[in-house]
Every structure is written in structure tokens, then in C-alpha cells.
Amino acid sequence: MMRAAIVAGMAFGLLATGAFASGDPEAGKLKAAVCSACHGADGNSVAPIWPKLAGQGAPYQMRQIMAIRSEHGRANPEAATMIPMIANLSDQDLADISAFFATQVSTVEAADPDLAETGRRLYQAGDAARNIPSCTSCHGPGGRGNLLAAFPALGGQFAAYSEKQLRAYRDGSRTTDPAGMMRAIASRLTDADIEAVSEYLSGLHQAGS
Ligand code: HEC
Ligand code: HEC
Structure with missing residues (x-):
């Protein structure tokens, strides 16, 4: 580890x-x-x-x-x-x-509150029982990422785009992640997890971290 x-x-x-x-x-x-x-x-x-x-x-x-x-x-x-x-x-x-x-500032989308609440819990806490780490540990509580460490910013991103990327890591068609770290995490996410966390991210203001 x-x-x-x-x-x-x-x-x-x-x-x-x-x-x-x-x-x-x-x-x-x-x-x-x-x-x-x-x-x-x-x-x-x-x-x-x-x-x-x-x-x-x-x-x-x-x-x-x-x-x-x-x-x-x-x-x-x-x-x-x-x-x-x-x-x-x-x-x-x-x-x-x-x-x-x-140097520009991301806009934020109007996320569905119920779906986003489910996504928030996964984003902030992960799910230890399923060996899913919290997303905040790399992408930050406000979704700003860690720009120097090349962890991308996610806050405000369109849900459909984030969903597509999480599915691409999960099915192995996106392999840009160093050490396969996003592929490993995405392989444990269900469709419902992906939809909820992507919805949450779309409404997450990057200034919040
Ligand atoms: C150990 C650090 C780490 C953790 C934990 C982590 N990520 Fe990532 N994530 C990364 C890195 C690094 C990348 C960029 C990989 C690449 O270059 O393809 C990334 C990329 C992404 C992308 C694609 C961004 C884009 O603009 O295309 C999404 C979406 C994402 N992560 C969501 C999540 C979610 C949701 C979680 C929690 C379930 C999570 N990540 C947990 C490190 C992490
Ligand atoms: C014809 C439309 C189009 C143009 C013009 C275009 N892009 Fe893209 N770009 C895309 C699409 C579509 C994607 C997402 C690809 C995917 O889903 O894997 C993308 C993805 C990206 C990404 C990855 C984002 C992320 O979060 O991982 C970067 C960076 C990027 N483009 C930069 C640029 C730059 C810089 C230019 C101009 C020099 C440019 N693009 C011009 C369509 C375009």
C-alpha cells in the first residue's frame, strides 16, 4: 500500500x-x-x-x-x-x-438533489465494505483535484461526461490512469454508483475546497 x-x-x-x-x-x-x-x-x-x-x-x-x-x-x-x-x-x-x-473558472450544473445526495456519500466516504476509497482523498472535497499531482478537477463537470469516463475506466477502454488507479476503483462501482457520483460532481462548486 x-x-x-x-x-x-x-x-x-x-x-x-x-x-x-x-x-x-x-x-x-x-x-x-x-x-x-x-x-x-x-x-x-x-x-x-x-x-x-x-x-x-x-x-x-x-x-x-x-x-x-x-x-x-x-x-x-x-x-x-x-x-x-x-x-x-x-x-x-x-x-x-x-x-x-x-486559469478559467468552471461553471456548475443544477444537479438532481436526491441523486446528488447519494453521490455525495460515496464521494466523501467511499464504501469500505466494497473496498472503494473516498474520492476526496485524491480529487479534494470541492472537486478541485490536486493540480500539481495531476489529479484532475471534477467539480462542475457535466454528469454525462463523467459517467462516460468512469464506464471507460471500468471496461478498460481508457488506460491513461497511472498505475491503473482509476480502473481499479471504477471496477468496483455499479451503474447506480456511477450515475449518482457523476450527478453530484456536476453540481459541486470547485471553490468549495
Ligand atoms: C488514488 C487517487 C484517486 C482516487 C481515490 C480517485 N481518483 Fe479519480 N482520478 C485519479 C487520477 C490520477 C485521474 C486521472 C487519470 C488519467 O489520467 O486518466 C482520475 C480521473 C478521474 C475521472 C476522469 C476525469 C476527466 O476529466 O476525464 C473521474 C470522473 C474520476 N476520476 C472520478 C473519481 C471518483 C468518482 C472517485 C471515487 C469513487 C475517484 N475518482 C477516486 C485519481 C483518483
Ligand atoms: C471537434 C470538437 C473538439 C475540439 C475542436 C477540441 N476538442 Fe478537446 N475534446 C473533445 C471531446 C469530444 C473530448 C472528450 C473525449 C472523450 O470522451 O474521451 C475532448 C477532450 C479534451 C481533453 C480532456 C479533458 C479531460 O477532462 O480529460 C482536453 C484536455 C482537451 N480536449 C483539450 C482540447 C484543446 C486544448 C483543444 C484546442 C486546441 C481541443 N480540445 C479542441 C472535442 C474537441
Whole structure:
């Protein structure tokens, strides 16, 4: 357990600091126009098929962009629509754009209160009987993530998008998670768990942590 945590920590250290050039948010604001049709001018996309990027950590964004671009780790029909749109951008352009979206503030959705309450309990406490850890331990009580450690922000994200990702970890089609940590957790989640926790996240304000 301890050893796994240390190895994961080392992996994140490398991923978060060593892998990509740091971006310039001012330059990124101008370059982000190509992303805005899907992700919104400020990283708050208008439809759940497109994840919100506002407030998302830049190192996490860069890792996902590379996975989508190389079709390695999260290839799917929706992700495929992004690939031609970023074909003419350099890694520095992408780093600048990610840095820009990281400075923006995510909007929040109106979550169904009953479903969100079920999701809140799982998010905050996990379920020891089923070996499900609390989500707050990595993603934070307000869903802001740990941006330096490359734990993504989840608060305010569209429920349909979070659901799709949790199912993709569960069925093994998304393999971007270091040490398989989200695949291990998602394999213990039922459909009802996934729906409830995703609903809760959609209404969780990132400022709350
Ligand atoms: C044609 C629409 C489209 C355009 C344009 C587009 N994307 Fe995407 N993007 C998507 C879709 C769809 C996904 C979700 C893929 C999935 O479900 O696996 C995504 C996912 C992402 C993710 C992963 C988010 C997460 O929470 O894991 C990042 C980061 C991202 N896009 C960045 C960008 C950037 C930067 C640009 C502009 C340079 C861009 N995208 C342009 C459609 C688009
Ligand atoms: C041990 C740390 C850890 C725990 C505990 C954890 N996560 Fe994660 N989660 C991660 C990491 C790291 C990623 C990014 C993995 C990747 O790059 O694909 C992630 C990704 C996600 C994503 C995809 C985000 C996106 O933008 O695509 C969702 C949704 C998610 N987690 C939900 C949960 C839920 C719900 C729980 C609790 C049941 C949970 N996580 C518990 C570390 C954790």
C-alpha cells in the first residue's frame, strides 16, 4: 500500500513537472480559438459531450491531449473528432492553451438533489465494505483535484461526461490512469454508483475546497 503510494507519487512527479514545457496563458488565450467550438471560449463547453476544461490543471490536460492525439489510452469516436482540429498545433501551442484554460473558472450544473445526495456519500466516504476509497482523498472535497499531482478537477463537470469516463475506466477502454488507479476503483462501482457520483460532481462548486 505504502509502496504503491510512493511509486504513484514518483510517477506523478515526473508527469507533472518533467514532461512538458510550461505554458503562457496570455499566448494561450489567443490560440484557444480553435478549441472554443467544442470546449467554449473560456473552457466551459455548452454540451455534455465536450468536457469543461475551465480550472483543469495544465499538466493533466497535456497528458490527455497527447493520449487523444496519439490515439493511445483513450481512443473513442468522440475523441476522434478532436484530432484533426489540433493537427496544426505545436506542443508549445497546446501547453499555452492548457495554461489558459487552467486559469478559467468552471461553471456548475443544477444537479438532481436526491441523486446528488447519494453521490455525495460515496464521494466523501467511499464504501469500505466494497473496498472503494473516498474520492476526496485524491480529487479534494470541492472537486478541485490536486493540480500539481495531476489529479484532475471534477467539480462542475457535466454528469454525462463523467459517467462516460468512469464506464471507460471500468471496461478498460481508457488506460491513461497511472498505475491503473482509476480502473481499479471504477471496477468496483455499479451503474447506480456511477450515475449518482457523476450527478453530484456536476453540481459541486470547485471553490468549495
Ligand atoms: C471537434 C470538437 C473538439 C475540439 C475542436 C477540441 N476538442 Fe478537446 N475534446 C473533445 C471531446 C469530444 C473530448 C472528450 C473525449 C472523450 O470522451 O474521451 C475532448 C477532450 C479534451 C481533453 C480532456 C479533458 C479531460 O477532462 O480529460 C482536453 C484536455 C482537451 N480536449 C483539450 C482540447 C484543446 C486544448 C483543444 C484546442 C486546441 C481541443 N480540445 C479542441 C472535442 C474537441
Ligand atoms: C488514488 C487517487 C484517486 C482516487 C481515490 C480517485 N481518483 Fe479519480 N482520478 C485519479 C487520477 C490520477 C485521474 C486521472 C487519470 C488519467 O489520467 O486518466 C482520475 C480521473 C478521474 C475521472 C476522469 C476525469 C476527466 O476529466 O476525464 C473521474 C470522473 C474520476 N476520476 C472520478 C473519481 C471518483 C468518482 C472517485 C471515487 C469513487 C475517484 N475518482 C477516486 C485519481 C483518483
